[in-house]
Amino acid sequence: MIVGYARISDKSQNIGSQVDQLKKFGCEKIIQETITGIAEDKELNKLVDELKEGDTLVATRTDRISRSAIQFLMLANKLEEKSVFLVLTELGVDARTPAGKMILGIMASLGQWERESLKEKQKRGIEAARKRGIHLGRPKKFTNSGLETAIEMYEKKEKTISEICAATQVSRATLYRKLKEREIK
Numbered sequence: 001m002i003v004g005y006a007r008i009s010d011k012s013q014n015i016g017s018q019v020d021q022l023k024k025f026g027c028e029k030i031i032q033e034t035i036t037g038i039a040e041d042k043e044l045n046k047l048v049d050e051l052k053e054g055d056t057l058v059a060t061r062t063d064r065i066s067r068s069a070i071q072f073l074m075l076a077n078k079l080e081e082k083s084v085f086l087v088l089t090e091l092g093v094d095a096r097t098p099a100g101k102m103i104l105g106i107m108a109s110l111g112q113w114e115r116e117s118l119k120e121k122q123k124r125g126i127e128a129a130r131k132r133g134i135h136l137g138r139p140k141k142f143t144n145s146g147l148e149t150a151i152e153m154y155e156k157k158e159k160t161i162s163e164i165c166a167a168t169q170v171s172r173a174t175l176y177r178k179l180k181e182r183e184i185k
Contacts, residue, residue: 002056004030005044007064018060021089025058041065048075053083061090073111076104142170150175155184 004022008015015032022030033043044065051057057079059065066072079086085095086104094100129136142150150168153159154175165172179185 001029001052002027002058003047003051004058005033005047005065006030006060007033007035007041007044009035018064021060022058025087025089027058048078048082048084051079051082051084054085056085056087056096058087058089061088069107069111069114073108076108142168142174146170147174147178151178151182151184154179 002025004019004025004027006015006018006022008018011034015034019030019032031043031047033041035041047057057065062069062072066075076086080095087094087096087100091103093103095104126136146168147170150164150170153164153167154161159167161172161175164170165175
């Protein structure tokens with residue numbers, strides 16, 4: 001079975017040109033989807049699960065079936081594992097042919113290189129930020145004075161841990177960690 005997939009990002013776009021290309025290619029069934037933001041491609045995921053060995057998934061371009069090179073490569077790998085062919089009409093990529101398989105292989109290699117380069121770049125950025133003393137991760141919900149107040153309240157033993165945490169906006173885990181660091185029992 002030859003199945004087409006057309007996707008637009010919002011209702012103001014026109015899906016008609018994609019559908020026309022898919023019909024011209026000879027798709028027996030066409031799935032249409034409107035996905036905004038980073039929402040999940042529910043219909044595409046369902047379609048991929050339903051495809052069987054020897055079926056062909058057709059889309060106009062990579063950005064119609066994925067949002068990134070990594071997502072595209074993961075999809076291409078999943079299709080290959082299921083022995084489902086992939087065709088991208090505007091790129092002239094047809095995995096049913098040796099040349100199409102080669103192009104997908106090159107795209108996969110480039111995607112892998114891009115993933116590894118991004119990871120390395122991210123790692124260097126994190127290391128540089130740490131050296132400059134920049135706080136990484138989720139911002140603190142409390143101030144240093146709030147933490148000091150929480151410790152003082154704990155030492156006075158007039159309030160429960162829950163009351164201290166509620167009053168100072170310091171989490172129970174943070175308070176216990178700081179008490180342990182300062183060896184306060």
